[in-house]
Amino acid sequence: MNILHTLYAIFVFCFGLAFGSLANVCIWRIPREESIISPGSHCPKCNSSIKWYDNIPLISFIFLGAKCRYCKNTISWQYPLVELATGLIFATLFLRFGFNITFFINLILVYFLIIISGIDFKTQLIPDVLSIPLMGIGLITSFINPVLRIPSYKLHVFIGVPIPIPIVHFMSAILGILVGGGLLYFIAWVSRGGMGGGDIKLAAAIGAFFGWENILWTLGVAFFIGGILALILLVSGLKKRKDPIPFGPCIALRALIVMSFRSFLYNLLFYSSIIF
Numbered sequence: 001m002n003i004l005h006t007l008y009a010i011f012v013f014c015f016g017l018a019f020g021s022l023a024n025v026c027i028w029r030i031p032r033e034e035s036i037i038s039p040g041s042h043c044p045k046c047n048s049s050i051k052w053y054d055n056i057p058l059i060s061f062i063f064l065g066a067k068c069r070y071c072k073n074t075i076s077w078q079y080p081l082v083e084l085a086t087g088l089i090f091a092t093l094f095l096r097f098g099f100n101i102t103f104f105i106n107l108i109l110v111y112f113l114i115i116i117s118g119i120d121f122k123t124q125l126i127p128d129v130l131s132i133p134l135m136g137i138g139l140i141t142s143f144i145n146p147v148l149r150i151p152s153y154k155l156h157v158f159i160g161v162p163i164p165i166p167i168v169h170f171m172s173a174i175l176g177i178l179v180g181g182g183l184l185y186f187i188a189w190v191s192r193g194g195m196g197g198g199d200i201k202l203a204a205a206i207g208a209f210f211g212w213e214n215i216l217w218t219l220g221v222a223f224f225i226g227g228i229l230a231l232i233l234l235v236s237g238l239k240k241r242k243d244p245i246p247f248g249p250c251i252a253l254r255a256l257i258v259m260s261f262r263s264f265l266y267n268l269l270f271y272s273s274i275i276f
């Protein structure tokens with residue numbers, strides 16, 4: 001790793017901090033159906049507008065001692081945590097992929113997942129205004145999404161007629177939507193309300209980015225993490241048996257884990273499919 005590469009990584013980290021700050025605004029305002037652009041940042045408790053120097057990611061939180069400058073009410077730890085997480089995740093994606101199409105597509109997916117996780121964690125709801133556009137972006141970028149290459153290769157062989165690669169990618173994304181959404185729809189039907197409509201649409205949206213094979217894997221481990229989280233919450237007494245367990249963060253978490261290993265697995269599968 002040379003100096004220029006390190007500088008790029010730091011730049012991407014700072015870029016992530018700024019986007020983390022915007023994510024906090026989205027997490028607060030989208031469930032309240034408020035505009036993200038106006039009015040400018042203000043304290044949710046005393047309504048004072050926040051000056052730019054009090055709105056610098058991480059730094060302002062530390063200098064203000066986690067308190068509003070005007071009303072001295074405490075500022076939630078959510079703000080620096082989301083900022084730091086976004087910065088670290090953006091930088092990790094850059095170190096993993098470099099500046100290329102995979103990086104940018106994953107950046108969009110991850111950013112939506114951060115906002116969706118925040119809202120889901122606080123409200124147990126996944127807003128359609130996020131999951132539906134995410135699905136649309138997944139479909140539009142599917143033509144050039146290298147991640148959809150392996151399933152599309154198999155699809156190509158299965159059908160036996162040459163189809164342009166971008167079209168096969170698109171078909172793989174459509175299958176991802178059907179498998180991801182369909183599986184959760186089935187679980188919602190079997191469990192009679194154990195799974196919400198928001199979960200179905202989020203799984204379908206991630207399916208558009210991952211293709212049908214990976215969405216199965218992703219959901220399988222999401223259930224596993226969800227189960228462990230449920231157990232911890234029950235044993236620690238934080239949740240009563242009947243309380244709903246936020247499932248969105250589990251899917252999102254799993255999606256993040258998959259992303260760090262996926263391209264390696266894909267390369268392996270891709271080359272072995274060429275050899276055999």
Ligand SMILES: [Zn+2]
Nearest residue numbers: 043046068071
């Ligand atoms: Zn205040």
